[in-house]
Amino acid sequence: MTDPQHDIDDRNIVSHTGPATDEESDHLVHGGTERHPAPATHNAQQNTDTAVRDTLSDSESLGDDVPRHSDSHGTHSRPAPNQNQDSRYPQEQARGDSQSAVAQLGGQHTISTPSLGRTPEETTSSVRTSNAENDLWVLPATGGRRAAYIIDSGYYQGRYAAEGSSGLEGMDLIRPTVLAQLHGGHRPDVMLEAGYVSERAYVGAVSMRGLSHHMSKTAPRQDHYGLGVQDGWVISVIADGVSVGAMSHLAAERAVLSATSQVRAALRAANSTDADSVRGLDWIAIGNSCRDAVDSYARQVLSRFMSTSDGSIDINDAHSSTLAKKMSTTLDIALIAIEPDQNNAYPFVRVGISGDSSAYVLDPDRGWHSIALGKSTDASQINNAVIPLPMEQGTPTISTGALQAGQVFVHVTDGFGDLIQEGRRPVGRFLFEQWAGGPVDSVRLLQSASVLNANGDDDRTAVVVWVGL
Numbered sequence: 001m002t003d004p005q006h007d008i009d010d011r012n013i014v015s016h017t018g019p020a021t022d023e024e025s026d027h028l029v030h031g032g033t034e035r036h037p038a039p040a041t042h043n044a045q046q047n048t049d050t051a052v053r054d055t056l057s058d059s060e061s062l063g064d065d066v067p068r069h070s071d072s073h074g075t076h077s078r079p080a081p082n083q084n085q086d087s088r089y090p091q092e093q094a095r096g097d098s099q100s101a102v103a104q105l106g107g108q109h110t111i112s113t114p115s116l117g118r119t120p121e122e123t124t125s126s127v128r129t130s131n132a133e134n135d136l137w138v139l140p141a142t143g144g145r146r147a148a149y150i151i152d153s154g155y156y157q158g159r160y161a162a163e164g165s166s167g168l169e170g171m172d173l174i175r176p177t178v179l180a181q182l183h184g185g186h187r188p189d190v191m192l193e194a195g196y197v198s199e200r201a202y203v204g205a206v207s208m209r210g211l212s213h214h215m216s217k218t219a220p221r222q223d224h225y226g227l228g229v230q231d232g233w234v235i236s237v238i239a240d241g242v243s244v245g246a247m248s249h250l251a252a253e254r255a256v257l258s259a260t261s262q263v264r265a266a267l268r269a270a271n272s273t274d275a276d277s278v279r280g281l282d283w284i285a286i287g288n289s290c291r292d293a294v295d296s297y298a299r300q301v302l303s304r305f306m307s308t309s310d311g312s313i314d315i316n317d318a319h320s321s322t323l324a325k326k327m328s329t330t331l332d333i334a335l336i337a338i339e340p341d342q343n344n345a346y347p348f349v350r351v352g353i354s355g356d357s358s359a360y361v362l363d364p365d366r367g368w369h370s371i372a373l374g375k376s377t378d379a380s381q382i383n384n385a386v387i388p389l390p391m392e393q394g395t396p397t398i399s400t401g402a403l404q405a406g407q408v409f410v411h412v413t414d415g416f417g418d419l420i421q422e423g424r425r426p427v428g429r430f431l432f433e434q435w436a437g438g439p440v441d442s443v444r445l446l447q448s449a450s451v452l453n454a455n456g457d458d459d460r461t462a463v464v465v466w467v468g469l
Contacts, residue, residue: 138422139367140429147430148451161452162419162426169454174211179220184250184301187220191461193227194442197234200405201338201346202439202466203227205236206449210415212457222249222329223413223459226256230264231273233335236463237263238357240413242328242388250301251294251329255389258293259333259353262286275347275400278335283396287353290331295390298323320391328388330355334411336403336465345402346467348409352397355386358417359399362408364436368423372399374414405468408435415460419453427453439466 140147148160154172161168179187194204209221222241227234237259241248266281267273302323303315315322331353337346348371350359356374363369387393403409410431412420419427434440434448449462 135369136422137363137366137369138424138428139365140423140432147426147433151452156452159450159452160430160447162430164426164454167454168452171211171452171454171457174215174457177214177217179218182220184247187249189221190446191221191225192442192446194440194445196469197229198338200340200467200469201234201336202469203234203236204440204442204445204464204466205462206442206445207461208415208446208449208459210457210459213459215457219243220249221459222252223415223461224249224252224256225461225463226260227463228260228264229338230267231270232337232339233267233273233278234338234465235260235263236334236336236411236465238332238411238413238461238463240330240355240357240415240459240461242324242330242386245324245326245328247301247327248329251298251327251389254297255290255294255329255331258290259286259331262289263333263335275337275341275349275402278347278349279398279400283351283353283398286333286351287331287393287396290353291389291391291393294327294329295320295323298327298390302326323390324388328390330357330386330388330413332357332359332411332413334359334409334463336409336467338467340405340468341402343402345404346407347402348400350399350411352399354389354391354393356414356417358412358414358420360410360412360420360423361401361403362410362432362436363404364406367432367436368420368428370422371401372397373421374417403467407467409465409467410435411463411465413459413461415456415458416449416462418458419456419460427451427456435464439469 145163148162151157151159151161151172155174155176156172161172178189189209191205191207194202196202205225205227207221207223207225213219213221222243224239224241226237228237229235237256239252239255239259241250241252245251263281263286266286267278270277270281299315299318332351332355333353334348334350336348340346350371352372357372358374359371361369361371416427416431419425420431421428423429423432430451431448434444440448445464449460
């Protein structure tokens with residue numbers, strides 16, 4: 001539903017007001033590498049300014065039609081995965097001008113209206129109680145068919161493709177591209193790492209630029225992840241920059257850095273770090289701090305490069321609707337114990353701050369168990385609406401449970417979640433075969449994460465945690 005009085009490029013964005021605080025400077029672990037944020041220097045800032053300015057076209061400036069004080073909601077939709085639809089990637093589109101094909105690649109994220117609340121909503125996943133109503137397991141059926149085949153020619157020769165009823169629909173004809181200029185400087189197409197975080201726990205993490213972003217020739221990888229280890233917990237943070245914003249990849253990175261810092265600080269300050277204490281952390285405050293960090297950074301960046309036809313905008317007075325048009329992101333957090341508790345189990349806590357990421361438990365004998373699905377699995381109900389940071393967030397959603405030795409925690413953005421769903425789809429079957437049997441090294445993780453599928457054109461990020469080794 002749209003409000004015709006507050007239209008932003010046919011998308012409406014709700015606003016919020018609030019303080020914009022700088023991100024806490026902390027001992028961070030980002031992408032597996034410990035970082036101490038260094039003070040910005042004049043030269044470093046100048047380089048960033050130049051990189052952003054050079055890649056921000058006039059068509060991306062904030063126009064006079066941007067509402068400053070509105071409470072409107074916005075919709076935009078992304079087609080539900082459909083393996084029976086006509087080919088979306090004809091050769092002449094993939095190899096030539098990509099604009100017409102890009103229009104068919106799922107569109108942009110939806111920005112929706114928040115429902116504000118004060119108490120985190122909690123769901124408990126009792127993953128080992130087979131008769132529990134919320135303990136549905138999906139063991140992918142093979143039907144005597146292979147889960148994937150290896151592409152033997154073309155741009156993606158040697159990569160896996162998940163079997164489907166209608167093939168790749170021209171997906172393998174999309175030409176890979178390297179961006180010569182990026183908003184905010186160079187951004188790798190891939191983040192990747194894998195290794196032990198304790199004697200009994202192993203983590204693999206991968207984030208990849210989607211084929212639709214290659215096809216657009218302008219969009220970088222907008223997903224981001226961060227890893228941390230604190231007081232017996234591995235911290236997984238994933239973010240998906242909202243594609244409506246040309247600089248949303250910067251929002252995703254800042255949200256991940258802030259969340260990793262905030263969670264580690266909260267664990268250090270807690271009197272106890274058992275599962276109940278972690279579940280009871282002030283997740284509303286953590287979410288608000290992350291929102292403020294994205295808000296503050298967006299104002300810092302956009303104040304230098306955003307303007308209207310009437311001159312420069314005072315970005316400090318702008319509402320989050322103005323910021324979100326160029327920089328916004330989802331945010332999802334998970335903590336998994338790296339040592340067993342008194343029941344010889346490995347508790348986990350997943351917290352949805354913003355967006356449509358998903359989390360699963362993977363069991364080598366029983367298959368996929370959905371902890372939190374970012375979207376409905378009913379094709380007629382699939383909705384890509386999100387309330388991204390830096391907008392005011394609703395109630396954090398908390399899911400808890402415990403892994404048994406040999407099980408796997410899988411934390412993914414919608415680039416994977418849309419393909420896995422409950423685990424029955426071809427990609428779910430393929431990843432079950434690849435990940436359920438035990439830890440994989442970074443090369444195999446990248447190879448499995450790179451699987452092609454006709455519905456898989458978005459950025460994709462996964463953090464995979466094996467326990468009880």
